Amino acid sequence: xxxxxxxxxxxxxxxxxxxxxxxxxxxxxxxxxxxxxxxxxxxxxxxxxxxxxxxxxxxxxxxxxxxxxxxxxxxxxxxxxxxxxxxxxxxxxxxxxxxxxxxxxxxxxxxxxxxxxxxxxxxxxxxxxxxxxxxxxxxxxxxxxxxxxxxxxxxxxxxxxxxxxxxxxxxxxxxxxxxxxxxxxxxxxxxxxxxxxxxxxxxxxxxxxxxxxxxxxxxxxxxxxxxxxxx
Amino acid sequence: xxxxxxxxxxxxxxxxxxxxxxxxxxxxxxxxxxxxxxxxxxxxxxxxxxxxxxxxxxxxxxxxxxxxxxxxxxxxxxxxxxxxxxxxxxxxxxxxxxxxxxxxxxxxxxxxxxxxxxxxxxxxxxxxxxxxxxxxxxxxxxxxxxxxxxxxxxxxxxxxxxxxxxxxxxxxxxxxxxxxxxxxxxxxxxxxxxxxxxxxxxxxxxxxxxxxxxxxxx
Numbered sequence: 001x002x003x004x005x006x007x008x009x010x011x012x013x014x015x016x017x018x019x020x021x022x023x024x025x026x027x028x029x030x031x032x033x034x035x036x037x038x039x040x041x042x043x044x045x046x047x048x049x050x051x052x053x054x055x056x057x058x059x060x061x062x063x064x065x066x067x068x069x070x071x072x073x074x075x076x077x078x079x080x081x082x083x084x085x086x087x088x089x090x091x092x093x094x095x096x097x098x099x100x101x102x103x104x105x106x107x108x109x110x111x112x113x114x115x116x117x118x119x120x121x122x123x124x125x126x127x128x129x130x131x132x133x134x135x136x137x138x139x140x141x142x143x144x145x146x147x148x149x150x151x152x153x154x155x156x157x158x159x160x161x162x163x164x165x166x167x168x169x170x171x172x173x174x175x176x177x178x179x180x181x182x183x184x185x186x187x188x189x190x191x192x193x194x195x196x197x198x199x200x201x202x203x204x205x206x207x208x209x210x211x212x213x214x215x216x217x218x219x220x221x222x223x224x225x226x227x228x229x230x231x
Numbered sequence: 232x233x234x235x236x237x238x239x240x241x242x243x244x245x246x247x248x249x250x251x252x253x254x255x256x257x258x259x260x261x262x263x264x265x266x267x268x269x270x271x272x273x274x275x276x277x278x279x280x281x282x283x284x285x286x287x288x289x290x291x292x293x294x295x296x297x298x299x300x301x302x303x304x305x306x307x308x309x310x311x312x313x314x315x316x317x318x319x320x321x322x323x324x325x326x327x328x329x330x331x332x333x334x335x336x337x338x339x340x341x342x343x344x345x346x347x348x349x350x351x352x353x354x355x356x357x358x359x360x361x362x363x364x365x366x367x368x369x370x371x372x373x374x375x376x377x378x379x380x381x382x383x384x385x386x387x388x389x390x391x392x393x394x395x396x397x398x399x400x401x402x403x404x405x406x407x408x409x410x411x412x413x414x415x416x417x418x419x420x421x422x423x424x425x426x427x428x429x430x431x432x433x434x435x436x437x438x439x440x441x442x443x444x445x446x447x448x449x
Contacts, residue, residue: 003387004312004313004385004386004387005341005342005343005344005385005386006341006342006343006344006385007312007341007385008337008338008339008340008341008342012338013338013339015338016334016335016337016338016339017335017338017339019334019335019338020324020327020331020335023327023331024324024326024327027326027327027364028326087320087321087322087323087324087325088318088319088320088321088322089322089324091290091316091318091320091322092316092322092336092339092340093339094289094290095288095289095290095310095311095314095315095316095340096311096339096340097308097311097312097340097341098339103339230290231290231291231292
């Protein structure tokens, strides 16, 4: 009887995946700045289109900032599993003794870390460009910190569903944007509520609850979708 | 030598059949591979060799038939612990060095006891290329790097899809030596070829797949 040798642990697989993604990011650090530059351009275009009137910008700032972050995330969504599917890495994920849902969860986390977290970090700067009142800044950063992982997890399900297609393109956006609606409503809504002097914690708590639910369900769903797409 | 008289075959397949859009690709097929044994899968292009390996690995679902691994029905978990698959796709990241790629793949699939990625690179003849990005390697060198991954895998059953493709004479010898060593340590291997290359000098059996319908084990 021949027994298989030592198996990888969940932790060692997660470490290997994170190390790989961070190294890849470092090799292509030019690409890493793209979401930030894109969000900056969206904000600048809005300011130009609306005429640069501070009071007008102030009133739309939370919505524009949220849209800029959401669209930047949408553009980087297709890269979540695409390169791994093309070079065959996804096959090896499927054949790994580590549960696929765990690998998907780690991959979504590292993707969020490298594409969305930088946006959350520069959001105070973007807010300044739109004259967002300073007292609303903590609410904005909190809503983005809770909302962007939620966007990444929801996006992962759709990215997994479309990974079998050669180019997902606009279909990806058509499928994922309806799912993004509640996140946008509560995220931008939290900032708008605090602008009117209302308590924003309700919307933030709903975002947090949504994050907990999707953190459990989205990796499982995305893993099932990847199995289907690979067959 | 390893005593395999009473042990169940490492991999056993009964009545395996796979269809793509109602067209049969292969089967029904019966085969078994014992520890210390290699099965050569031969056939023309399009005869279903790769499909057979993908079904055995669990990437495709068969239409009929049973697959037993080590005497037990193959579940997903069971397969992933027992099977290492060398695919046409390399699973290598172009921007990472050879050693970095191996470290990642070992983190994913585990690593045999007392085997280090650095040594595996030396075994497949890539010593000195540790930090070379994969995009600078030739097709043959990429194949050697993929073989190093299979070599490091703790799984006893190797499914090798065209391991000889792109390799020079020295590389073909390398594949044969690796398979022999793996079989001596109690593993098993399924190897697809067009039949144009020398088979590994080990106890082996031949399965010939032919295009339209029937595959027959000899």
